Amino acid sequence: VIALAAEIAPAARRYRRLLAMVLVLLAAALCVVLARRQSATKITVSPGQLETRIIARATVVPASGIARIRAPAPGTVRAVHVRSGDPIEKGSALFALAPDTADESAPLRSVLAPVSGTILSRLIHPGDTLAEPAGVVLFEIADLTHLEARVEIEESSASSIAPGQPLTLRRRGGGATLAERKLERVGPTLERRQIGSSDARVRAEGPVRPAWMTLAQPGGFVVGQEIEAVIALSPISAAAKLPRDAVRIEDGRAIVEVPGFVFSRHVPVSLGAADDQSVEVFGLEAGSQVLVRPAF
């Protein structure tokens, strides 16, 4: 190597221009490195409070429930007096039924609405034959003037909720805030999930704990609308917290960049609770500094 270097030295003198270009390139690279170093912001690890929360699926339901009307007896539907969306008073006729008897002169039977509200769904038409009166739902009626949100909290967080906890309703996927409320009632037991229960894949999920709160009307809510509920839990005290941007996930571990005398170094940390802005970290003491780099 020494012999080679001795041979190359005279040639290097001849290639002064090329070497100068290489040096300029190296200097430029150094400038980029230094500029990047300068662009990093130093953040001090500090103790503080973290706004912990539970994010759960929710749906809009009528506060007084849904009345499901079934046929009182087997027969043939002669006339239907209401359609989906019609308002209806308690005692108004829903449909006329011809009983399934040999006597053709038997009078038509009028089936009445058991509650006032709005027809949510009508599943019969004139001429339909009702063979199994007990099983088939013919009408759904609900009072839409009083709506509430039913929130389904996953089993793992079921014990963390209680009436009175503040809650924000927003569109699914972390969209716009729709309303801010407090939890009014909490289900005493775990139940089968109802949100998405029409989907056969519901078997894939465990039980949930339901909770409810009233929705102001008119509030732009529609029965059946799926939303997200963010339930605020008691803030927790973190011995060390950092802005979320200061933590990077690499190679299956969380790391932070700690400034050094010349070069920075990566320090692995463990993560605790997180809110929208900050994350609790273990493995760093309050007062130590970390670097936050702007995203490129």
Next chain:
Amino acid sequence: MVRIAIRTLLHSKGKLIGAIIGVAAAGTLIWAQIGLYFGFLSSSSAFITRTAGDVWVAARGHEVFDNGESLSAGTLARVSAHPCVARARGLVTDYVLLRKPGGGLTTVQVLGFDLSLASTTAPLMPWSLERGLPADLRAPGRIAVETLDLEKFSLSGDPLGAPLEISHDIVFIGALTRGIRPFTLTPYVFADLPLARRLVGVDHGQVTYWVLDLHDRGCAPSVVQSVAGDSELQAFESDTFARITQEYWVASSGIGTVLSFGALLALVIGMILIGQTLSAITRSHLRELGLLKAAGASGTEIVSFVAWQAAFLALTGSLLGALSALCLKQLLMGFGLSLILSPAVLGIGAAAVILMCAFASLGPIRMVLTLDAVEVLR
């Protein structure tokens, strides 16, 4: 002789630059082929190695990680029965269809894991994030997808919070991974275990794999043996399972052969190029070499003329080749391809380049050894 050899080489600038570029190009190609091979090996079994379990339990007859079959919830008790098993982590994976926002379907691979373990002793999953934290995937319907796949999903604007339809279910992007792409380039969709089960359509408690963490890694063979007694299950040590998956995707698919052939081709072309350059330089200095021989220079001294030139080309070409391979690595990362340039890969590549230069110098060495000084000087 080193002085004469190098000066002669430096004197023929055109030939020298051509030869160095040849060695560098051949070196780059060799490193790229070897690096890509190791990159493919690594990415084909990345999920196994990143999960960092000791033993993997799958359905009997299982061949490869990506083609798993569902295990019932009851198998948990069976796989945990061995006293050495400290914990069994459930994993769900399957291929499902994703409907792009602008229309059209694409296949994605759902990977579900227990996020409640992520902050304790298990490695964080997904293991590399561009935006977001693993805990963000615990919100309902949240998934993590690869940043490089956003274009494939026809997503524009800020992808965080964007809805995607997977298996007729609407899910939302909660985090973005960085550089996590499988060997097949089918996009990964990371999700919490319950959501993953819903997306792939398996029941509560069902998994595709149980990943066992043992109290003592030394008892892995015993755990594998005990699971072997179960008619429905089979177990692999992690390294074995990773190797089987690598062989399935890389070796059996023929990609290893293609890459090896590419590296061999680079070696041959480089060898021809260097051989031609050295031969041309040697031929143009036959008179001087003949004079040296007539003056009493030994065969070794004459051979060292060619050997030093070959060594110079190997050294400079290797350095340039290694540098351009490193640049290529950065370039390929942008396309989601993994080019591994570990010390071992660099060593193998350097050895190949040295070997290439050594073989290329055989012709010129033979030429100087058979040199008849009288004939040349006549």
